[in-house]
Amino acid sequence: MTELAYLTLAEASERIRNKQLSPVDYTQALLGRSDDHDTKFNVFLRQTPEVALQHARQAEAELQAGKWRGPLHGIPIGLKDIIDLDGIPTTGHSKILADNLASSDAVVTQRLKEAGGVIVGKLSTHEFAIGGPSFDLPWPPARNGWNRDYFPGGSSSGSGAGLAVGFFPAALGTDTGGSVRNPASMCGIVGMKATYGRVSRRGVLPLSYSLDHVGPMTRTVTDNAILLGIIAGYDPADPGSARVEVPDFTADLGRGVKGLKIGVIRRFYRQDYDADPEITKGIEDAVQILADLGADIQEIDPGPIVDYASANRVILMSEAYSIHEHWLQTRPGDYGDLARERILPGAFMRAVDYMHALRQREVLRKKFSDCMVPVDVAITASSMDPACPIEDAEACERVYGRQARAPFNLTGNPAMAVPTGFASTGLPLSMQIIGKPFDETTVYRVARAYEQATDWVSQHPELG
Amino acid sequence: MTDNLHHLKAEAQRFGLTQLSDPQLAQFANAKAAAERMIDGIPRDFHAYDEPAHVYRASEEA
Numbered sequence: 001m002t003e004l005a006y007l008t009l010a011e012a013s014e015r016i017r018n019k020q021l022s023p024v025d026y027t028q029a030l031l032g033r034s035d036d037h038d039t040k041f042n043v044f045l046r047q048t049p050e051v052a053l054q055h056a057r058q059a060e061a062e063l064q065a066g067k068w069r070g071p072l073h074g075i076p077i078g079l080k081d082i083i084d085l086d087g088i089p090t091t092g093h094s095k096i097l098a099d100n101l102a103s104s105d106a107v108v109t110q111r112l113k114e115a116g117g118v119i120v121g122k123l124s125t126h127e128f129a130i131g132g133p134s135f136d137l138p139w140p141p142a143r144n145g146w147n148r149d150y151f152p153g154g155s156s157s158g159s160g161a162g163l164a165v166g167f168f169p170a171a172l173g174t175d176t177g178g179s180v181r182n183p184a185s186m187c188g189i190v191g192m193k194a195t196y197g198r199v200s201r202r203g204v205l206p207l208s209y210s211l212d213h214v215g216p217m218t219r220t221v222t223d224n225a226i227l228l229g230i231i232a233g234y235d236p237a238d239p240g241s242a243r244v245e246v247p248d249f250t251a252d253l254g255r256g257v258k259g260l261k262i263g264v265i266r267r268f269y270r271q272d273y274d275a276d277p278e279i280t281k282g283i284e285d286a287v288q289i290l291a292d293l294g295a296d297i298q299e300i301d302p303g304p305i306v307d308y309a310s311a312n313r314v315i316l317m318s319e320a321y322s323i324h325e326h327w328l329q330t331r332p333g334d335y336g337d338l339a340r341e342r343i344l345p346g347a348f349m350r351a352v353d354y355m356h357a358l359r360q361r362e363v364l365r366k367k368f369s370d371c372m373v374p375v376d377v378a379i380t381a382s383s384m385d386p387a388c389p390i391e392d393a394e395a396c397e398r399v400y401g402r403q404a405r406a407p408f409n410l411t412g413n414p415a416m417a418v419p420t421g422f423a424s425t426g427l428p429l430s431m432q433i434i435g436k437p438f439d440e441t442t443v444y445r446v447a448r449a450y451e452q453a454t455d456w457v458s459q460h461p462e463l464g
Numbered sequence: 465m466t467d468n469l470h471h472l473k474a475e476a477q478r479f480g481l482t483q484l485s486d487p488q489l490a491q492f493a494n495a496k497a498a499a500e501r502m503i504d505g506i507p508r509d510f511h512a513y514d515e516p517a518h519v520y521r522a523s524e525e526a
Contacts, residue, residue, distance in 0.1 A: 314503060329481055333483070340488065347481070360507060361517040
């Protein structure tokens, strides 16, 4: 069973295509694994076995008839529970939306289904993708697969934890201030926030319209590039959607990094924050590996992280409050404490504050773009600390803010969290690779070269 | 009822937040302080021509 649990999407796809693996058997095996182990990790808010088996049987019939839809055909995949799946509640992990039955699929769900994906369930999140980890909600928070006493990151917590423990080879998360990349960092998996506008958000519960992104989460870089290729594309129903061509994100995976220029943003983790020494060592070791592979390394400086974080916060608070105002007025007691606490500051944002933050956003976007001119990609920290104990609310609050992800929600650049090994506690370490707008292909190229030079992806937690 | 609580309730009411319990009113007070700190981090000395980042675009379908 463990062998099936840790097949990569690409490996499973090849076996399915060659009829060495039945989508129905594969789906049943993974559903069985989560039945056996999910009481420890709380990955699923709701398994959807009927939906999954229907998708798997359809995939099997099509494959038997010689129809192959592509690399996702017959592959189990989980959805963060703010993404609509027709006929199944989208709860946002909140009592407020406990009975919120989705009447159609999100555009990304539709794309997964069209590609032959097998939707295995709705996954834990922080309440409304902002309040967590919380213990006062109708469902418990997800726990880290490497050690269940630790925080798995958030808000796409179930997606990250479920990948680490082999419940599915692929999942979707969302990212407004780092919520794909945080759980990816804490759980030792790969999480991509593509360029703003690359992936449709239609049918996804919003947190902050101009900062929200939907992103692929997988155990390997190749799988991530495959999944982004399936969900990316212009959507006229999403006002932020970009009318740009979708390239083959896997095209450059084998090209290596020789001659590529990589900028290292050390100021974020050495000057603006004093990152945990094991995080810093993981990044510096990775930079050395990339240099040894032939990349040209230089340091770049986009200015203080606090400038980016401040603008991000004011925009996020203003937009989130506009979404939550009605529920805060009518059902304040149905929020968990943490979500209410994190959303309420938005009440005090005046229009002029929001406008200044948006003007500052444009200044910072240009500043970051200028600093990226001499390089192809940049590298910096994701989290400044490894995962903290999940029941230590103070530590979680402290670690939550010590991150370098939000700048790229603000600028819209693609940014991906990639594992860089393990701390002495056995918990995962990671870094971020940031690209130029709509150049996810080069981010994947660099990430894949690094991944091939290390063996982090072959390591998995013991479930006991 | 203390003056402070009375004041908080009145302020929350201005936002339509009439159903907050006492602990939630305390959160509301903390939120005000948090918002002030967030707003302090934003510069305000922009040139009039410095436009914000936009999501809005005129429809191409019109």
